[in-house]
Amino acid sequence: MNTGTEHAFPVKEKILQLSNLPSLAVVKYQLIKALNKDNTSIEDIAEIIRHDQALASRVIAVANSAFLGYPGKINAIEQAVMLLGFDLVRSISLAASIFNVFASQYGNFKQMWAHSYVVANIAASLCNKVSGKDRSSCFLAGLLHDIGRLVLFRVISDTIMDTEVHDLIAMKGEALIQAETKLFQCTHMQAAQWFLDNLCFPEEIIVPITTHHSVRREEPHKRSADIIFLAEGMSDLICPQVVHDGQWTDEHQKMFLENGLVEKDIDDLKAIVEKEQSAIATFFDL
Numbered sequence: 001m002n003t004g005t006e007h008a009f010p011v012k013e014k015i016l017q018l019s020n021l022p023s024l025a026v027v028k029y030q031l032i033k034a035l036n037k038d039n040t041s042i043e044d045i046a047e048i049i050r051h052d053q054a055l056a057s058r059v060i061a062v063a064n065s066a067f068l069g070y071p072g073k074i075n076a077i078e079q080a081v082m083l084l085g086f087d088l089v090r091s092i093s094l095a096a097s098i099f100n101v102f103a104s105q106y107g108n109f110k111q112m113w114a115h116s117y118v119v120a121n122i123a124a125s126l127c128n129k130v131s132g133k134d135r136s137s138c139f140l141a142g143l144l145h146d147i148g149r150l151v152l153f154r155v156i157s158d159t160i161m162d163t164e165v166h167d168l169i170a171m172k173g174e175a176l177i178q179a180e181t182k183l184f185q186c187t188h189m190q191a192a193q194w195f196l197d198n199l200c201f202p203e204e205i206i207v208p209i210t211t212h213h214s215v216r217r218e219e220p221h222k223r224s225a226d227i228i229f230l231a232e233g234m235s236d237l238i239c240p241q242v243v244h245d246g247q248w249t250d251e252h253q254k255m256f257l258e259n260g261l262v263e264k265d266i267d268d269l270k271a272i273v274e275k276e277q278s279a280i281a282t283f284f285d286l
């Protein structure tokens with residue numbers, strides 16, 4: 001990769017301007033509205049996805065994930081809300097709306113969506129195993145954990161070569177973070193923080209996303225940060241066939257054992273991924 005090329009431009013300002021895109025302005029409006037209401041309703045979900053049938057079918061497909069553990073077939077948003085709960089369905093809708101905005105950018109984008117989907121599902125499974133933490137907020141943090149990568153590609157698309165983009169997409173762990181810092185003077189965690197802050201996402205979602213490549217040492221939101229950190233690392237073991245940026249390290253191993261997890265937990269998750277493999281490939285058109 002051409003790491004000698006440095007792009008001196010105001011990345012942060014460009015990221016802040018992204019929320020002016022009409023499609024993201026709609027997401028922001030819906031998010032604020034939903035968060036400020038005591039009794040959110042199924043109509044709020046319908047409003048988020050009404051403008052886009054493809055989005056509705058994506059939400060339903062994710063809701064049918066074997067990770068989430070509902071054996072029956074979910075065919076409609078209303079049914080998804082009933083079975084999965086409002087918060088989880090809203091999470092899926094919001095993430096899918098945001099991904100849609102970046103959808104046509106790069107071919108490998110689908111791989112990144114698939115990786116995010118895997119991490120979200122591992123995070124939800126970990127919530128069930130090790131934590132009483134809210135599964136839907138961990139699921140949403142998992143779905144959006146690498147949104148900073150897409151945001152960076154979006155704002156630098158006219159100043160970076162396609163080969164550099166493809167090299168970056170294939171990188172993972174510390175090597176990726178160093179390359180981003182060299183090229184953009186920021187990481188995909190910082191990019192996500194600026195982007196999601198500006199869309200008024202709550203701190204409980206933003207914090208785990210901004211620490212997903214390192215162990216968060218302090219409160220608040222340490223438990224959910226640990227879950228997203230572990231899920232990102234476990235994607236390297238559980239689903240290496242989907243392009244990913246997670247890398248299993250000694251720190252992951254240590255946290256894994258501290259949480260009382262055992263090899264069998266990895267085998268269980270691998271079995272689910274294998275069962276889901278064809279669905280993931282079809283859904284994301286891999």
Ligand SMILES: [Fe+2]
Pocket residue numbers: 145146188212213232245246
């Ligand atoms: Fe990442």
Ligand SMILES: [Fe+2]
Pocket residue numbers: 115119145146232244245246
């Ligand atoms: Fe990732």
